[in-house]
Amino acid sequence: MKAMEQHYREMSKCLSASAKRGVPMITAGCLFWLAAGIAGCILPQHITVWVYIFGIGAIFPLGLAMSKLMKADMFAQGNPLGTLAGVVGAMQMLFAPVMILILFREPEWIPFTVGVLTGAHFLPFGVIYRSKAYFFLSTATVLTAAATGYFATAQSFLATPFAVLAVYAFVCVWLVKENKAIVVRGSGVSA
Numbered sequence: 001m002k003a004m005e006q007h008y009r010e011m012s013k014c015l016s017a018s019a020k021r022g023v024p025m026i027t028a029g030c031l032f033w034l035a036a037g038i039a040g041c042i043l044p045q046h047i048t049v050w051v052y053i054f055g056i057g058a059i060f061p062l063g064l065a066m067s068k069l070m071k072a073d074m075f076a077q078g079n080p081l082g083t084l085a086g087v088v089g090a091m092q093m094l095f096a097p098v099m100i101l102i103l104f105r106e107p108e109w110i111p112f113t114v115g116v117l118t119g120a121h122f123l124p125f126g127v128i129y130r131s132k133a134y135f136f137l138s139t140a141t142v143l144t145a146a147a148t149g150y151f152a153t154a155q156s157f158l159a160t161p162f163a164v165l166a167v168y169a170f171v172c173v174w175l176v177k178e179n180k181a182i183v184v185r186g187s188g189v190s191a
Contacts, residue, residue: 008081012130015081017182018073021129021175024066025074025089026137026168028059029118033165036111040157048157049107052114053099060089081128088124092117108153111160115145119164133174140167 032055039051067074076082095117102113119141126134144163152159 009130011079011081012128013182015076015079015085016129016131016179018076018079019082019085020067020070020072021131021133021179022074022085022125023172023175023179024070024072025059025063026172026175027066027070028063030165030168030172031062032056032059033161033168036114037158037161037165040111040161045107045157049103049110052110053103056092056099056114056118085125085128088121088128092121108156109149111156112145112149115149115160115164116142119145129178131175131178133171133178136174137167137171140171 035055036048036051039048043051064074075086098117099110099113102109119138122134122138122141125131126138141164144167145160148159148163149156
């Protein structure tokens with residue numbers, strides 16, 4: 001059992017280092033929430049909902065482009081946890097029917113729905129990367145989207161994206177710090 005735990009820790013550490021703990025994807029998420037917030041400021045709601053729909057689909061390719069810039073290997077070939085991380089990330093596609101239903105039935109709930117669904121999908125990354133930042137990201141994103149959706153429903157196209165962007169930006173900085181700790185420990189220098 002101890003050997004399995006040690007093997008998991010090593011796989012997680014290798015994945016965290018090679019994928020930079022997913023910072024490129026979180027950065028792409030920051031850009032999405034920024035674009036959604038700007039759209040909420042300048043576009044009518046019936047157009048802004050499409051920024052959400054198409055923007056959500058653009059996060060993955062944008063994250064891959066960001067990973068090239070950041071020299072991160074998001075696929076971590078040969079690491080089973082890399083495959084698991086890919087499956088967890090891809091599960092977002094299964095939320096499409098929910099998004100379509102909300103889009104056509106209650107479009108004012110799109111910011112809330114996108115926030116809650118994206119936040120919920122981050123929870124397993126806390127285990128995969130052994131990262132407190134991801135546990136926080138998941139919980140804080142869901143709570144932020146729920147609070148702004150409930151208390152600021154009339155202004156959710158403004159309140160939700162900027163509030164969630166603040167959570168993502170904070171976590172992005174936190175993940176960079178977690179990544180530095182891995183590199184420092186991995187180099188033999190104590191943190």
